[in-house]
Amino acid sequence: MKQIVFLDGQYVEKSKAKITVFDHGLLYGDGVFEGIRLYNGCIFKLHEHIERLFLSARYIMLNIPMTREDLIEATAETVRRNGLYESGYIRLVVTRGEGTLGLAPWLCPKPSVFIIATTIKLYPDEVYEKGLMLVTAATTRNRVETVNPRIKSLNYLNNILARIEAHNAGAEEALMLDHNGYVIECTADNIFIVRGKKIVTVPVYMGALKGITRDCIMDLARNRGLEVAEEPFTRFEIVAADECFLTGTAAEAVPVTRLDGRVIGSGEPGPVTKELIGAFREITSSDGVRIDGQKGSGRKGSKKR
Numbered sequence: 001m002k003q004i005v006f007l008d009g010q011y012v013e014k015s016k017a018k019i020t021v022f023d024h025g026l027l028y029g030d031g032v033f034e035g036i037r038l039y040n041g042c043i044f045k046l047h048e049h050i051e052r053l054f055l056s057a058r059y060i061m062l063n064i065p066m067t068r069e070d071l072i073e074a075t076a077e078t079v080r081r082n083g084l085y086e087s088g089y090i091r092l093v094v095t096r097g098e099g100t101l102g103l104a105p106w107l108c109p110k111p112s113v114f115i116i117a118t119t120i121k122l123y124p125d126e127v128y129e130k131g132l133m134l135v136t137a138a139t140t141r142n143r144v145e146t147v148n149p150r151i152k153s154l155n156y157l158n159n160i161l162a163r164i165e166a167h168n169a170g171a172e173e174a175l176m177l178d179h180n181g182y183v184i185e186c187t188a189d190n191i192f193i194v195r196g197k198k199i200v201t202v203p204v205y206m207g208a209l210k211g212i213t214r215d216c217i218m219d220l221a222r223n224r225g226l227e228v229a230e231e232p233f234t235r236f237e238i239v240a241a242d243e244c245f246l247t248g249t250a251a252e253a254v255p256v257t258r259l260d261g262r263v264i265g266s267g268e269p270g271p272v273t274k275e276l277i278g279a280f281r282e283i284t285s286s287d288g289v290r291i292d293g294q295k296g297s298g299r300k301g302s303k304k305r
C-alpha cells in the first residue's frame with residue numbers, strides 16, 4: 001500500500017509530499033507539531049493533542065489555517081488512507097510556511113500543515129521488561145525564558161544534542177537537567193520517580209513539556225489510590241527512589257533501572273511502574289476518537305498486544 005500524506009488540504013503520495021526549501025519550518029525550526037498514537041481503531045487523546053498544538057501555535061503567534069474539527073477529520077482520514085487500524089503513529093506538523101531568507105515570520109503569508117501516519121516502535125520489548133539506562137546530558141534543557149519547553153516546536157536541537165551525548169555514552173535516552181542541576185525531562189519523554197505509594201514528576205513551570213502521557217499516567221495513578229506530586233528533584237532523588245519510569249506518546253511508559261552507572265531501586269522494573277504500564281496499556285486499547293467517525297471509544301477488551 002502506498003503511503004499517503006496530508007499536505008495543505010491534499011492527500012498525496014509520499015514521493016510527492018514535498019515542501020519548499022523556503023519554508024521557515026525548515027530554515028529556522030519555526031513551527032509546531034504533535035506526535036499522536038493510534039490504537040485499535042481509535043486515536044488516543046486526539047483532542048488533548050489538538051489543544052496542545054493550538055496552544056503551542058498561539059504562543060509562537062502562528063495562525064493554524066484549519067479549524068480543530070477540520071484537523072481532526074484530516075487526521076482520521078490520513079489514518080484511513082494509510083490502512084492503519086491496530087496501531088499507528090501520527091505526526092501533525094504546522095510550519096510558518098514559505099518566506100524570505102530573513103527571519104521575518106510576518107513575511108510568511110501561508111502556514112503549511114501536513115500529517116503523516118505510519119507505524120512506530122521506539123524501544124525493543126526487552127527495555128520494557130528489563131528497564132532502560134539513562135545518561136545525564138551535558139547539554140541542559142532550554143530555560144523557560146528562552147524557547148519554553150512547553151512549546152512543542154520544530155526546534156528540537158536542544159534535545160538532539162542531548163540525545164547524541166547519550167548515544168555516544170551508550171545509552172538510549174538522555175536525562176536533561178536545568179541550569180541549577182534540577183531534573184527536567186528526557187529528550188522525548190517526561191520522567192517520574194516512585195517512593196513507596198507516591199509518584200513524583202517535575203512541575204511543568206520548571207521547563208518540561210506538559211506531556212499528554214504524563215497527565216494520563218497521573219490520572220491512572222490517582223484512580224489507583226497512589227499519591228501523585230509535582231515537585232522539583234535532583235539526580236540524587238532518582239538514585240534514592242524505589243523506581244523510575246519515563247512517559248511519552250512514542251515510548252508509552254518505560255521503566256528506568258540505571259542512571260549514569262548507578263542502580264535505581266532493585267535494578268528491575270518495580271511493582272508501581274508495572275501496574276501503571278498495565279493500566280496505560282488497558283486504557284489505550286479502550287479509549288480514543290474512533291477513526292470511522294462513530295461516537296464512543298474503541299472496542300473494550302479487544303487484544304492488541
Ligand code: PMP
Pocket residue numbers: 035159185186187188189190208209210211212213214247248249250
Ligand atoms: N518531553 C519532550 C521533550 C517530548 O518531546 C515528549 C514527546 N512529545 C514528551 C516529553 C512526552 O510528551 P507526550 O506524552 O505528550 O508525548
